[in-house]
Amino acid sequence: MRIGGFIVSAALALVVGVSTPAVAVARETAAHTPKVTAKAAYVVDSTGTIHFGKQETTRLPVASLVKVMTAYVVLREARLSDTITITATDVKYGSRDGATTAGLKAGERLTVRDLLYGLLLPSGADAANALARRYGPGRTAFVAKMNRAAQSLGLDNTRYTNADGMPDPDDGTSTAVDQARLAQHLLESSTFRTVVGTKVHKVAKSAVHRAHTWHNSNKLLSQASGVLGVKTGYIRAAGYCLLFAGERGGEQVVGVLLGGKSSEGRFTTAEQLLDYAGDQITGR
Template sequence: MFIMRIGGFISSAIVAVLLGVSSPAMAADAPAVGASEAYVVDSAGTIHFGKRETRRVPVASLVKIMTAYVVLREASLSDTITITATDVKYAARGGAATAGLKKGERLTTRDLLYALMLPSGADAANALARHYGPGKTAFIAKMNRTAQAMGLADTRYTNPDGMPTPAKGGYSTAVDQVKLAQRALASDTFTAVVGSKVHKVTKTALHRAHTWRNTNKLLGRADGVLGVKTGYTNAAGYCLLFAGERNGQRIVGVLLGDRNERRFGTAEQLLDYAGEQSALS
């Protein structure tokens, strides 16, 4: 059989055509990833990208995913929680993102989950943890027990919001964050919350009107995106846990220690890349 040589090497694409098989060389190259840590896997368990994926690092507000997960395991969405001055002051004192909650407001757990996940409200995190611990210390213990039960051996929580603490801080890994997201996305409620671009709460006698917008810009720039969560602290850098549907597969990935706007473009590229690779396998 005649095989063409190009530059001294046999063209793998031509061999593939002649032999009637698909060629791995024809698959797209993985996109460049500038994040310090990254990991992408599909629902079949195929790993499509990894970069320092087992290194323990702070993950900023991605911590709130575990907060939501623990709340959803034991809460009724119709529960009503009264916002305290401590909830409001905690977020303001730490310079964290807030949902604009005010002392005395009474909101349902369902609405507080939106306040937690869309604008990344540390005030909502404090209120939920305080209520469902009961008390923050007990709630953080629940978060860590849940992580252990899920096999997240390289994850430790020190608060329900991901803000830096004076004590030795919490940490996780890219692998553990993807595993957590896969479990959380099994909840229809969680998926509905993190997939929402905006959530509005109409004013009632119990609370003010609120409009919370999702900080996850990936929802507006790519099709089939399911969520999941953004995060930022000086120590963690810009983080993004993301998920989407591609070619019949659910792709879940994370970028840690990235740049702000770049993380959304990189995530979109990784979703497309993983979907293309799944289609070829």
């Protein structure tokens, strides 16, 4: 089934309001269940089978996982060949409050395709602002589009207040379940899969922009086999977050960790959860 330019599988039908069989829950083996110290966690595969859950419907800040929805809106609104001129406001916005940036400079002109890499690999707040400014147009209108998209996808416990996930006076929140559903939907996009599965993206210098080299902050791509992406996040209020996906036992497995205690710990735990889900799948 194709909806809004994305191919929707049966496992994703709940996201778009199509009826499906009841969701199965994998039987846990206590001796092999990974220890998860994050505040919330959730792991589900492409058949809809839930392999792990911990406070998965609790509303929490998700830091830069917000940028996954930013990418979703941009992919619906933009052409990848569109060119955006970076402004001084984008640069200033990206450098506030210790935000991570893509190192953009005012006056540069970059394609939407390249800005998606700048958004999702180094988690550039400057890239997020440039995209929101163009495709809102303006941040307020863009955030409204993010929230309408969340509603249309059935993310009932998600509310966005900006396009980058940085601290906000009226912080938005989401849940592990909602973030997994969003990732499942976006992973149907070949463009998104390519971007989040890339370890390093280089933009060669040209007459209209500087050279850029962006490294993916998702260390799970190098740490484990069969990893597809997806996105890291951190602010003090949210802790260390990770939205991750991989292939195990012939199925796509998507997981979420929110409120983690350490940067490295989230990657180790995610690998354990992927392997745990794989054991459950192959043992069916």
